[in-house]
Amino acid sequence: MTSEDLLAVLAAMGHGQRLRILAELAAGRMYVSELARRLGISRPLLYMHLERLEKAGLVLGNLELSESGKALKYFELAPFDLHLNIRTIRAALAADTDRHSDMQGNPR
Amino acid sequence: MTSEDLLAVLAAMGHGQRLRILAELAAGRMYVSELARRLGISRPLLYMHLERLEKAGLVLGNLELSESGKALKYFELAPFDLHLNIRTIRAALAADTDRHSDMQGNPR
DNA sequence: AAAGCATGTAAGTGAAGACTTACAGATGCC
DNA sequence: GGCATCTGTAAGTCTTCACTTACATGCTTT
Numbered sequence: 001m002t003s004e005d006l007l008a009v010l011a012a013m014g015h016g017q018r019l020r021i022l023a024e025l026a027a028g029r030m031y032v033s034e035l036a037r038r039l040g041i042s043r044p045l046l047y048m049h050l051e052r053l054e055k056a057g058l059v060l061g062n063l064e065l066s067e068s069g070k071a072l073k074y075f076e077l078a079p080f081d082l083h084l085n086i087r088t089i090r091a092a093l094a095a096d097t098d099r100h101s102d103m104q105g106n107p108r
Numbered sequence: 109m110t111s112e113d114l115l116a117v118l119a120a121m122g123h124g125q126r127l128r129i130l131a132e133l134a135a136g137r138m139y140v141s142e143l144a145r146r147l148g149i150s151r152p153l154l155y156m157h158l159e160r161l162e163k164a165g166l167v168l169g170n171l172e173l174s175e176s177g178k179a180l181k182y183f184e185l186a187p188f189d190l191h192l193n194i195r196t197i198r199a200a201l202a203a204d205t206d207r208h209s210d211m212q213g214n215p216r
Numbered sequence: 217a218a219a220g221c222a223t224g225t226a227a228g229t230g231a232a233g234a235c236t237t238a239c240a241g242a243t244g245c246c
Numbered sequence: 247g248g249c250a251t252c253t254g255t256a257a258g259t260c261t262t263c264a265c266t267t268a269c270a271t272g273c274t275t276t
Contacts, residue, residue, distance in 0.1 A: 003124065003127060006127070007122060007123070007124060007127065009192075010118050010121045010122035011119075011122035011123075013118045013122075013192070013197075014115060014118035014119035014121075014122045015115070015119075015263095015264090016111065016115060017264090019111060019114070019115065019197055019200070019201065020201065022194060022197055023194070023197055023198050023201050026194050026197075026198060031222085031223095032222085032223075033221075033222060033223085041265090042265075042266070042267090043222095043223085043224095044224090044225080044226095044265080044266075044267085044268095045264075045265055045266080047223090047224080047225090048263090048264075048265085049264090063223085066222095068273085068274065068275090069273060069274075070221075070222060070272090070273060070274070071222065071223060071272075071273075072222070072223085073222085073223065073224095077194060080192070080193060080194070081191070081192070081193040082191075082192040082193070083189070083190075083191060083192070084117075084121070084188070084189070084190040084191070084192045085188060085189040085190070086130060086131070086134050086185060086188070089121075089127055089130055089131055089134075090131050090134060092127070093127065093128065093131050123233095123234090125234090139252080139253095140252080140253075141251075141252060141253085149235090150235075150236070150237090151252090151253085151254095152235080152236075152237090152238095152254090152255080152256095153234075153235055153236080155253095155254080155255090156233090156234075156235085157234090171253085174252095176243085176244060176245090177243065177244070178242090178243055178244065178251075178252060179242075179243075179252065179253060180252070180253085181252085181253065181254095
């Protein structure tokens with residue numbers, strides 16, 4: 001995990017609304033409009049938050065067709081469990097510089 | 109831990125410079141000017157970041173007098189280890205509403 | 217056809233955050 | 247005294263973020 005990944009997660013979570021979105025999705029998958037109604041926020045705003053959460057890998061979006069044929073975009077929680085301590089931070093920062101070195105992934 | 113506390117930590121950590129500050133302090137306590145030189149950032153900027161980290165409880169500042177009598181503000185890492193998952197998030201949000209109920213801490 | 221509900225995006229506004237330059241006060245050393 | 251080094255803060259700029267309003271599109275049901 002690079003520091004970029006770590007930062008994406010931290011920044012995504014570091015916001016009240018998005019914390020509430022995650023908590024709401026813990027109850028189960030839900031499509032956007034329904035989620036917006038439950039949280040009492042506007043849909044475009046929710047969209048922005050969901051985008052950010054998805055980029056951080058915390059939620060997963062999926063456009064589906066209901067039985068009646070109506071398009072619904074379902075979001076669900078992605079499983080995550082990050083041990084946030086100084087060790088994790090140092091490892092993430094170290095991973096950045098390591099990307100410059102060769103022979104990673106497929107060393108002979 | 110309330111969501112306010114959690115958000116303070118997440119928002120404080122969700123920034124590259126501050127992540128680097130924490131990593132640098134992992135090597136040991138250091139005073140502000142020295143830390144600024146090591147990181148290559150301006151002192152006022154570092155100040156702002158340290159303030160934020162301190163409010164989140166991630167670092168600890170202490171103004172001391174050196175042997176020669178010069179004032180130095182030392183910062184050190186506060187031990188932290190946060191398990192970041194959906195359970196923690198829900199617990200934090202739940203703690204918010206619980207603050208309105210009585211008999212917490214010392215229930216008879 | 218019209219109304220209802222869904223997705224998706226664009227444009228604009230207002231507030232918060234990140235950063236710089238600058239200045240003031242205090243002490244130690246030459 | 248004058249220079250170096252440290253702390254602390256104020257003011258100003260600039261960008262990013264959060265949020266609203268509005269509009270275009272598509273399918274369903276009445």
